[in-house]
Amino acid sequence: MKKTLYAVVGLLITVVALILAAWLWTPADDSGPPPAATADLAPAQRIARGAYLARAGDCMACHTVRGGAQYAGGRVIRTAFGDIVTPNITPDVATGIGNWSADDFWRALHHGKGKDGRLLYPAFPYTSYTHLTRDDADALYAWMRSVPAVRQRSAPHSLRFPYNQQWALAAWRTLYFRPGVYRVDTAQSLDWNRGAYLVQGLGHCSACHSPRNGLGAEGASLSGGMLDGPGWYAPELTFGAGSGKPAWSQDDLAAFLKTGVAPQATASGPMAEVVRASLQHLNDADVNAIAHYLRSLPAAAPAAPYRRDANPQADAFLAAGARLYRQHCVECHGENGGGQAPHYPPLAGNRALGQAPAVNAIRIVLNGGFAPATAGNPRPYGMPPFGHVLTDIEVAQLVSYLRSAWGNNAAPVTANEINRYRAVPLDQ
Incomplete structure (x- = not known):
């Protein structure tokens, strides 16, 4: 009996060691071109650009408690693994990110690592934010440095073992995360690429609209997913022809994203909040680019017809x-x-x-x-x-x-x- 137990423990230690080794020796990605565009902007322009991007990413949705100070954190995100409490990201030095550099901020977005090197939980969607360019990350950083500092200490997470362990998170990242900025698809148009960049990156649409496996990793991108905490279903983002559902026109889909209403549907639940707080504030070019990209995605297979009981x-x-x-x-x-x-x-x-x-x-x-x-x-x-x-x-x-x-x-x-x-x- 003891020999069996020792063998199991030894096997577990070996598996963990191999996972950690694979993670440690995973080559760093190319972080893309240096942030020349943002650096050339005047400070006010840089902040304005960051404010726009913060709206596009709907940062306030997670980092602001209803009725609380903006970006001061404290919102509880309930997951199958326990509760995650969002941190204070105002520029308060003691309790926020006031002592973070632009490199620290970039590391959090792109690599999912805090200033102290600790691995961040993917409830913070760095698996999507990793696609941001350094230019956009620096603009966001400039904006976050400009918001009022709030002295509010971040509460600890309440996660079950082993999900509260850094080694478990390292293993998860080895399996499911690779950093990498968005790469332009030269076979597609500028509008398509802009839409793909916003959907895959800052918009982090897959965080809601993709299924998740038993370890919380995203499955088939944008094919629909259940929001366990809110108790809503984020549907597949297929709007073109061929899925067994009527196709949406470019104008109708753009109107839905911008206003929350279209001839085919009305935004409700969590999507209504996304439209109100984020999408309506995007310029028409970006809204149309998102609609263009979503309409180009491969159609989902039509659902098998339901055979109704005849009784x-x-x-x-x-x-x-x-x-x-x-x-x-x-x-x-x-x-x-x-x-x-x-x-x-x-x-x-x-x-x-x-x-x-x-x-x-x-x-x-x-x-x-x-x-x-x-x-x-x-x-x-x-x-x-x-x-x-x-x-x-x-x-x-x-x-x-x-x-x-x-x-x-x-x-x-x-x-x-x-x-x-x-x-x-x-x-x-």
Whole structure:
């Protein structure tokens, strides 16, 4: 028995040693050209450029607690491995990053390492930020140095063993992270490359819109992923033709990103916040570049058609949902689910209703759907919540009907699924 235990321990030590060795001897990447463009800007221009990039990266979303000082940290990010608390990134010397150099800042973005050399957790999306150019990193640094310093000490993370160990993080990085700035694809246009740079880098879209494995590493990029903490599903970012879903036009997709509304859909949940706090502030050229890039991505394979049960019980379940639709929804969304774009989105052919899991449709019925207030849509229409009006079984009947009507063809949902998300707070 002891020999077996010693053998297992020895094997584990050997594996860890090999992983650490592989990480230590991984060659450093070429960090790209020196930051000439940012260095040539006047200080005010450099700060303005950094402010724009901070909006594009939505840095405030993680580093500002609701009602708290900007960039002072303290927001708790709940993960499957425990809680991560975002740090203070104001220029306070004692509790923020006031004693960080531009090189220290670059090292955090590009290599995922703190000033003291400690490895950072990938809840800070350096796996995407590594693609930033040094010019943009230096502009961001200039902006962060200009914001008001806040004396607020960062709270420690609360992660389970072994996820709270640096050696475990080193092993994770060996498997899943390689630093590298974005390289221009010369076969593509300037707009395509700009969109790819923003989506893959500063926008860190894959952090939400990609699946994750059991160790939290991203899977197929932009193919959709569940946000465990918030309890929403970030759908696949396929907007071109060929996926079994109607293609979006360039103008419609750009409008959705900039204003939160389009003829096909309205931004809700976490995406509404991204549009409000980040995307609406991008210039038209960058918004169009993102839309151009997203429309060029390979289409996802069409989902296998759902084979609906042909039995009286299933038919009665959907018929009850149809009655609830006529009672509560038809005035805005119409008899045929066509909606009244852009304020009342269509339900016929709506991408959110065909998703698996059906969590987004469930949460909107329970908690309401609220588009962001943006410069392009300053007085958005909202959908009222029905969680206080409908029981779990009634919400299940209604959502199941919506997923089966007007050409939609997705699996029904159960009352247990409704009850699960009824208990998830909206602000998580």
